[in-house]
Amino acid sequence: MDRVGKVQTESRCPEKRPRKESVPALGSGAGRRKGNARAAAAGQALVKNFTNSPCRSRGGEGYVEFPDAGSTCAMTIPPELLARIDEAITHYPVSKRSAVLPVLHLLQHHFGFIQEEAIPWVAQKLGLENIQVAEVVTFYPGFRQSAPGKYHIRVCRTLSCAMAGSAELMEKLCEHAGIDRSHTDHHHPIAVSKDGKFSIEFAECLASCGSGPVCMVNDDFHEAITPEKAAALLDRYRAKA
Numbered sequence: 001m002d003r004v005g006k007v008q009t010e011s012r013c014p015e016k017r018p019r020k021e022s023v024p025a026l027g028s029g030a031g032r033r034k035g036n037a038r039a040a041a042a043g044q045a046l047v048k049n050f051t052n053s054p055c056r057s058r059g060g061e062g063y064v065e066f067p068d069a070g071s072t073c074a075m076t077i078p079p080e081l082l083a084r085i086d087e088a089i090t091h092y093p094v095s096k097r098s099a100v101l102p103v104l105h106l107l108q109h110h111f112g113f114i115q116e117e118a119i120p121w122v123a124q125k126l127g128l129e130n131i132q133v134a135e136v137v138t139f140y141p142g143f144r145q146s147a148p149g150k151y152h153i154r155v156c157r158t159l160s161c162a163m164a165g166s167a168e169l170m171e172k173l174c175e176h177a178g179i180d181r182s183h184t185d186h187h188h189p190i191a192v193s194k195d196g197k198f199s200i201e202f203a204e205c206l207a208s209c210g211s212g213p214v215c216m217v218n219d220d221f222h223e224a225i226t227p228e229k230a231a232a233l234l235d236r237y238r239a240k241a
């Protein structure tokens with residue numbers, strides 16, 4: 001009875017949970033689910049990085065910079081982006097906390113990835129704990145945590161595309177773009193070419209299963225890209241540069 005009563009009285013709302021409960025959940029939970037010690041270690045590192053980092057944004061005309069002038073923090077939010085973020089937040093009048101996904105999408109669209117400094121900034125902006133923003137960023141593979149190349153390639157590796165040759169396509173794209181993927185892993189999925197022009201990662205189903213192998217280059221969608229077409233695909237983007 002006690003146990004049932006306790007469960008029933010626990011809030012499912014992150015806002016109401018005691019902070020000490022939510023912090024260890026990221027590292028230890030992920031590690032248990034995957035049975036992977038590295039996942040647990042990565043989670044603990046995120047907790048360390050994002051639990052208490054300071055954020056003191058300064059508004060006003062022009063730019064918003066943080067945490068302080070003269071610091072090593074390089075992230076600068078231009079006023080146009082800030083206006084778009086503020087507008088996006090108005091779509092969630094009941095709780096601005098619900099704007100975390102659109103705000104992160106806007107930041108990634110502008111910067112190419114979610115910079116570490118963005119975590120405390122978004123948290124402060126939306127009245128969240130840093131760890132709650134970090135949880136969202138690390139949960140969705142669509143949010144990149146490192147800088148991509150000028151052209152970011154995502155190769156579908158789900159069943160239909162895998163059977164159609166997506167692994168071979170990945171090999172050929174890396175070969176022609178000069179990308180070394182040997183250092184990538186679950187937590188660092190992106191590899192960038194030496195010239196910074198291309199980056200690449202595997203993605204899950206890109207919703208065109210009948211026309212694999214499928215890949216995306218930035219927002220462009222490419223179907224039936226057999227390994228033999230890899231070089232020609234890259235050349236199209238090299239010509240744009």
Ligand code: FES
Nearest residue numbers: 156161206208209
């Ligand atoms: S399996 Fe590749 S698009 Fe669906």
